[in-house]
Amino acid sequence: MKHAYRRPESALVVIYDRQGRVLVMQRQDDPEFWQSVTGTLEVGELAFNTALREVREETGIDIQKAGYLLTDHRHTNQFAIRDIWQHRYPPGTPFNTEHVFSVQVAGDDQIILTEHLHYLWLDKISAMEKVWSDTNRLAIKDCVPDRFMPT
Template sequence: MYKRPESVLVVIYREDFRVLLMRRSFPDDFWQSVTGSLEHQEQPLAAAIREVHEETGVEPGLVGASIVDVNTQVRYPLYPEWKQRYAPDVNENLEHWFFLKVPQNTVIRLCEGEHQEYVWLTFAEALAQVSSESNRDAIVQLAEKLELHAN
Protein backbone atom coordinates (compact mmCIF):
# COMPACT_ATOMS: atom_id res chain seq x y z
CA MET A 1 0.00 0.00 0.00
CA TYR A 2 1.34 3.42 -0.97
CA LYS A 3 1.69 6.34 1.39
CA ARG A 4 -0.59 9.33 1.04
CA PRO A 5 1.43 12.25 -0.45
CA GLU A 6 0.31 14.61 2.28
CA SER A 7 2.17 15.14 5.55
CA VAL A 8 2.65 17.28 8.62
CA LEU A 9 5.71 19.04 9.97
CA VAL A 10 5.70 20.06 13.63
CA VAL A 11 8.45 22.36 14.89
CA ILE A 12 8.75 21.77 18.63
CA TYR A 13 10.47 24.45 20.65
CA ARG A 14 11.04 25.06 24.34
CA GLU A 15 10.36 28.07 26.51
CA ASP A 16 14.08 28.91 26.30
CA PHE A 17 13.70 29.15 22.49
CA ARG A 18 15.58 25.98 21.64
CA VAL A 19 14.31 23.89 18.74
CA LEU A 20 14.09 20.09 18.77
CA LEU A 21 15.80 18.29 15.89
CA MET A 22 16.06 14.53 15.50
CA ARG A 23 18.50 12.51 13.41
CA ARG A 24 16.77 9.88 11.28
CA SER A 25 17.90 6.29 11.22
CA PHE A 26 17.70 6.39 7.41
CA PRO A 27 19.34 8.28 5.90
CA ASP A 28 21.43 8.60 9.03
CA ASP A 29 22.69 12.11 8.32
CA PHE A 30 19.17 13.58 7.94
CA TRP A 31 18.09 15.98 10.71
CA GLN A 32 14.48 17.06 11.01
CA SER A 33 11.58 18.20 13.15
CA VAL A 34 8.61 15.89 13.73
CA THR A 35 7.18 14.82 10.38
CA GLY A 36 4.83 12.19 9.10
CA SER A 37 2.31 11.24 6.46
CA LEU A 38 -1.41 11.56 6.97
CA GLU A 39 -3.22 8.26 7.20
CA HIS A 40 -6.25 7.55 5.00
CA GLN A 41 -9.10 9.95 5.96
CA GLU A 42 -6.95 11.62 8.67
CA GLN A 43 -7.02 15.40 9.11
CA PRO A 44 -3.74 17.35 9.43
CA LEU A 45 -4.22 18.38 13.09
CA ALA A 46 -4.96 14.80 14.14
CA ALA A 47 -1.85 13.65 12.22
CA ALA A 48 0.29 16.32 13.91
CA ILE A 49 -0.83 15.23 17.39
CA ARG A 50 -0.31 11.55 16.52
CA GLU A 51 3.14 12.11 14.99
CA VAL A 52 4.36 14.21 17.94
CA HIS A 53 3.37 11.43 20.31
CA GLU A 54 4.78 8.61 18.13
CA GLU A 55 8.12 10.31 17.45
CA THR A 56 8.80 12.02 20.80
CA GLY A 57 6.50 10.51 23.41
CA VAL A 58 5.12 13.99 24.08
CA GLU A 59 1.36 14.31 24.46
CA PRO A 60 0.64 17.97 23.66
CA GLY A 61 -2.43 18.34 25.89
CA LEU A 62 -0.62 16.78 28.85
CA VAL A 63 2.42 19.08 28.71
CA GLY A 64 0.19 22.11 29.00
CA ALA A 65 0.65 23.19 25.41
CA SER A 66 -1.38 22.97 22.26
CA ILE A 67 -0.22 22.37 18.74
CA VAL A 68 -0.73 25.53 16.71
CA ASP A 69 -1.80 25.19 13.09
CA VAL A 70 0.03 28.02 11.35
CA ASN A 71 -2.10 27.67 8.21
CA THR A 72 0.92 27.15 5.99
CA GLN A 73 1.07 24.42 3.38
CA VAL A 74 3.97 23.83 1.02
CA ARG A 75 4.50 21.46 -1.87
CA TYR A 76 7.90 19.96 -2.47
CA PRO A 77 9.32 17.23 -4.71
CA LEU A 78 9.68 13.82 -3.07
CA TYR A 79 13.19 12.93 -2.03
CA PRO A 80 14.57 10.08 -4.20
CA GLU A 81 15.30 7.91 -1.14
CA TRP A 82 11.57 7.92 -0.23
CA LYS A 83 9.98 7.96 -3.71
CA GLN A 84 9.29 4.19 -3.69
CA ARG A 85 6.87 4.64 -0.77
CA TYR A 86 4.43 6.50 -3.04
CA ALA A 87 2.41 5.56 -6.11
CA PRO A 88 4.52 5.66 -9.31
CA ASP A 89 2.75 8.76 -10.66
CA VAL A 90 3.28 10.79 -7.43
CA ASN A 91 6.18 13.24 -7.54
CA GLU A 92 5.44 15.74 -4.80
CA ASN A 93 4.09 16.02 -1.28
CA LEU A 94 1.78 18.55 0.39
CA GLU A 95 3.06 19.45 3.86
CA HIS A 96 1.05 21.20 6.62
CA TRP A 97 3.01 23.15 9.26
CA PHE A 98 2.42 23.25 13.01
CA PHE A 99 4.30 24.69 15.99
CA LEU A 100 4.40 23.32 19.54
CA LYS A 101 5.92 25.15 22.52
CA VAL A 102 6.84 22.85 25.42
CA PRO A 103 8.31 23.40 28.90
CA GLN A 104 12.10 23.26 29.28
CA ASN A 105 11.94 20.02 31.26
CA THR A 106 9.97 18.12 28.60
CA VAL A 107 11.25 14.55 28.28
CA ILE A 108 11.75 13.23 24.75
CA ARG A 109 11.41 9.49 24.03
CA LEU A 110 12.43 8.77 20.46
CA CYS A 111 10.60 6.23 18.34
CA GLU A 112 12.96 3.27 18.15
CA GLY A 113 14.06 2.59 14.60
CA GLU A 114 12.95 5.94 13.20
CA HIS A 115 15.37 8.33 14.91
CA GLN A 116 18.80 7.78 16.44
CA GLU A 117 19.24 10.89 18.56
CA TYR A 118 17.87 14.33 19.28
CA VAL A 119 19.24 17.74 20.19
CA TRP A 120 17.83 21.05 21.41
CA LEU A 121 19.40 23.84 19.37
CA THR A 122 19.16 27.60 19.12
CA PHE A 123 17.22 28.78 16.09
CA ALA A 124 20.46 29.66 14.27
CA GLU A 125 21.98 26.25 15.07
CA ALA A 126 18.80 24.48 13.97
CA LEU A 127 18.81 26.34 10.66
CA ALA A 128 22.39 25.21 10.05
CA GLN A 129 21.68 21.59 11.07
CA VAL A 130 18.27 20.81 9.55
CA SER A 131 18.32 18.80 6.32
CA SER A 132 15.22 19.86 4.38
CA GLU A 133 14.45 23.23 2.88
CA SER A 134 10.80 23.16 3.95
CA ASN A 135 11.82 22.38 7.54
CA ARG A 136 14.30 25.27 7.41
CA ASP A 137 11.56 27.58 6.10
CA ALA A 138 9.21 26.51 8.91
CA ILE A 139 11.87 27.30 11.53
CA VAL A 140 12.40 30.72 9.94
CA GLN A 141 8.64 31.34 10.01
CA LEU A 142 8.52 30.41 13.70
CA ALA A 143 11.46 32.71 14.51
CA GLU A 144 9.68 35.55 12.70
CA LYS A 145 6.45 34.83 14.59
CA LEU A 146 8.35 34.96 17.88
CA GLU A 147 10.22 38.07 16.67
CA LEU A 148 13.58 36.36 17.11
CA HIS A 149 16.62 36.80 14.93
CA ALA A 150 17.37 33.28 13.72
CA ASN A 151 20.60 34.10 11.94
Protein backbone atom coordinates (compact mmCIF):
# COMPACT_ATOMS: atom_id res chain seq x y z
CA MET A 1 0.00 0.00 0.00
CA LYS A 2 1.39 3.38 -0.98
CA HIS A 3 1.66 5.97 1.80
CA ALA A 4 -0.27 9.16 1.06
CA TYR A 5 1.83 12.09 2.22
CA ARG A 6 0.36 15.43 3.12
CA ARG A 7 1.01 18.47 0.99
CA PRO A 8 3.30 20.90 2.79
CA GLU A 9 0.69 23.63 2.35
CA SER A 10 -2.06 24.53 4.81
CA ALA A 11 -4.70 27.06 5.81
CA LEU A 12 -4.76 28.74 9.22
CA VAL A 13 -8.06 30.33 10.29
CA VAL A 14 -8.26 32.68 13.27
CA ILE A 15 -11.83 32.63 14.61
CA TYR A 16 -12.92 35.48 16.85
CA ASP A 17 -16.29 36.68 18.09
CA ARG A 18 -18.07 40.02 18.39
CA GLN A 19 -16.47 40.61 21.79
CA GLY A 20 -12.99 40.01 20.37
CA ARG A 21 -12.57 36.62 22.03
CA VAL A 22 -10.39 34.23 20.04
CA LEU A 23 -11.14 30.52 19.72
CA VAL A 24 -8.15 28.30 20.52
CA MET A 25 -8.17 24.51 20.61
CA GLN A 26 -6.00 21.88 22.31
CA ARG A 27 -4.58 19.21 20.01
CA GLN A 28 -5.26 15.55 20.77
CA ASP A 29 -1.77 14.40 19.75
CA ASP A 30 0.05 17.05 21.82
CA PRO A 31 -1.90 18.49 24.78
CA GLU A 32 0.68 21.29 25.19
CA PHE A 33 -0.13 22.50 21.66
CA TRP A 34 -3.01 24.98 21.45
CA GLN A 35 -3.92 26.45 18.08
CA SER A 36 -6.45 28.05 15.78
CA VAL A 37 -8.12 25.99 13.06
CA THR A 38 -5.53 24.66 10.64
CA GLY A 39 -5.49 22.03 7.93
CA THR A 40 -3.73 20.73 4.86
CA LEU A 41 -4.80 21.68 1.35
CA GLU A 42 -6.07 18.64 -0.53
CA VAL A 43 -4.97 17.96 -4.11
CA GLY A 44 -6.54 20.55 -6.41
CA GLU A 45 -8.10 22.48 -3.50
CA LEU A 46 -7.73 26.25 -3.17
CA ALA A 47 -6.58 27.59 0.21
CA PHE A 48 -9.89 29.50 0.60
CA ASN A 49 -11.87 26.27 0.21
CA THR A 50 -9.54 24.49 2.63
CA ALA A 51 -10.22 27.20 5.20
CA LEU A 52 -14.00 26.81 4.81
CA ARG A 53 -13.75 23.01 5.02
CA GLU A 54 -11.41 22.92 8.00
CA VAL A 55 -13.52 25.33 10.08
CA ARG A 56 -16.58 23.17 9.39
CA GLU A 57 -14.71 19.91 10.14
CA GLU A 58 -12.88 21.08 13.28
CA THR A 59 -15.55 23.27 14.92
CA GLY A 60 -18.89 22.47 13.29
CA ILE A 61 -19.25 26.11 12.16
CA ASP A 62 -20.40 26.34 8.55
CA ILE A 63 -19.15 29.79 7.58
CA GLN A 64 -21.23 30.06 4.41
CA LYS A 65 -24.45 28.69 5.89
CA ALA A 66 -24.14 31.03 8.89
CA GLY A 67 -23.55 34.02 6.60
CA TYR A 68 -20.13 34.81 8.04
CA LEU A 69 -17.38 36.42 5.98
CA LEU A 70 -14.13 34.49 5.61
CA THR A 71 -11.30 36.99 5.15
CA ASP A 72 -8.27 36.00 3.09
CA HIS A 73 -5.42 38.09 4.47
CA ARG A 74 -3.35 37.29 1.36
CA HIS A 75 -0.45 36.47 3.62
CA THR A 76 1.55 33.27 3.84
CA ASN A 77 3.93 32.03 6.49
CA GLN A 78 6.60 29.42 6.06
CA PHE A 79 7.63 27.34 9.03
CA ALA A 80 9.76 24.31 9.74
CA ILE A 81 7.75 21.11 10.05
CA ARG A 82 8.09 19.72 13.59
CA ASP A 83 10.17 16.55 13.81
CA ILE A 84 7.27 14.62 15.34
CA TRP A 85 5.16 15.36 12.24
CA GLN A 86 7.88 14.94 9.59
CA HIS A 87 6.70 11.38 8.75
CA ARG A 88 3.44 12.85 7.39
CA TYR A 89 5.25 14.68 4.58
CA PRO A 90 7.35 13.53 1.63
CA PRO A 91 10.96 12.78 2.63
CA GLY A 92 13.16 15.86 2.47
CA THR A 93 10.29 18.33 3.00
CA PRO A 94 11.53 20.74 5.68
CA PHE A 95 8.92 23.52 5.44
CA ASN A 96 5.17 24.07 5.29
CA THR A 97 3.51 27.09 3.67
CA GLU A 98 0.54 28.42 5.61
CA HIS A 99 -2.19 30.68 4.16
CA VAL A 100 -3.74 33.02 6.75
CA PHE A 101 -7.51 33.61 7.06
CA SER A 102 -9.87 34.89 9.71
CA VAL A 103 -13.58 34.93 10.41
CA GLN A 104 -15.65 36.86 12.93
CA VAL A 105 -18.51 34.81 14.36
CA ALA A 106 -21.38 35.71 16.68
CA GLY A 107 -19.82 33.89 19.61
CA ASP A 108 -22.85 31.83 20.49
CA ASP A 109 -22.13 29.18 17.87
CA GLN A 110 -22.09 25.62 19.13
CA ILE A 111 -18.53 24.30 18.88
CA ILE A 112 -18.33 20.62 17.99
CA LEU A 113 -14.76 19.34 18.33
CA THR A 114 -13.67 16.45 16.13
CA GLU A 115 -9.86 16.72 16.20
CA HIS A 116 -9.16 18.50 19.50
CA LEU A 117 -9.53 17.79 23.22
CA HIS A 118 -10.78 21.16 24.45
CA TYR A 119 -11.43 24.71 23.31
CA LEU A 120 -11.31 28.10 24.97
CA TRP A 121 -12.54 31.58 24.05
CA LEU A 122 -9.76 33.95 25.15
CA ASP A 123 -9.09 37.64 24.82
CA LYS A 124 -6.57 38.54 22.11
CA ILE A 125 -3.52 38.80 24.40
CA SER A 126 -4.33 35.57 26.28
CA ALA A 127 -4.90 33.73 22.98
CA MET A 128 -1.54 34.97 21.67
CA GLU A 129 0.10 33.67 24.86
CA LYS A 130 -1.72 30.32 24.73
CA VAL A 131 -1.03 29.21 21.14
CA TRP A 132 2.08 27.14 20.53
CA SER A 133 3.31 28.42 17.17
CA ASP A 134 4.81 31.77 16.35
CA THR A 135 2.87 31.95 13.07
CA ASN A 136 -0.42 31.40 14.92
CA ARG A 137 0.53 34.10 17.43
CA LEU A 138 1.32 36.54 14.62
CA ALA A 139 -1.94 35.69 12.82
CA ILE A 140 -3.97 36.46 15.94
CA LYS A 141 -2.06 39.72 16.40
CA ASP A 142 -2.68 40.77 12.79
CA CYS A 143 -6.19 39.39 12.20
CA VAL A 144 -8.11 40.35 15.34
CA PRO A 145 -8.85 44.08 15.25
CA ASP A 146 -7.18 46.22 17.91
CA ARG A 147 -10.52 47.74 18.87
CA PHE A 148 -10.89 44.68 21.12
CA MET A 149 -7.73 45.52 23.07
CA PRO A 150 -8.13 46.96 26.58
CA THR A 151 -7.46 50.70 26.78
